[in-house]
Amino acid sequence: MTMTEEMMEAIEKDLVFLATANNEGIPNVVPIGFARPIDSQSILIADNYMNKTHKNIEENPHVSLVTKDAKMNPYQFKGTAEIFESGKFFDEVVEWAQNVMTKLNPKAAIVVKVTEIYSVQPGPEAGKKIE
Template sequence: MLQIPTEVKNLFESSIIAFGTCDKLMRPNIIAVTCRRVVGPNQILITDNFFNKTYKNLLENSQVSLSFWDEDGKYAYQLKGNAQYIASGDWKKRVDTDPVNAGLPHKGAVLINVTEIWDLKNHQLICSQDY
């Protein structure tokens, strides 16, 4: 099973994330995300605070991409994966109680199973999970 390396996880959890989705016609949309957590070896949980096109895209196409980098531009990564939008249940309760969401709406949760991790600075695939 793919595991998110510690250095990737640490940068992910301290960066603003560019979260990319596409609709069924493959028209892209990218938003900035700050309410996010690594919740498993290959899983990420993102809070839907203000999704509009992103929400619609997730219902039509589960393939997503996340990019992030450090302030100095020394490290940059891209994660690709399959997303599931969750409006109720344990994952939704988790975002409801996460302090990072204090004072913000939290309409739903997005659980992403990461399938690829890319080092963007070196143009290399770090790890991949067969689909």
């Protein structure tokens, strides 16, 4: 699934909300301030303070991310997440986070490969899968 420029801007512009579930299906949702597209099919997230979310992704890589920008069409992205504790993606989130706030020390980088996209705009189209 390919994200449009508008979708990618919605991710980078404001807080997003990341939903995970453990291997028993118990959900967890957290606000994320450090999320941005890598390309039209992947989202990079800095793991600065995650505990349950990190553990959930280790147990169950299926995630959902929702944008909140009401001026734009809010979106839900579903996909699979992978955790990187070293390497290119990890180095990128460390540099990114420390450029914003020098005291941040990310624990990991999370890369979400987007597999489905839905509109969550209120109204009759809410929940419609975007082809």
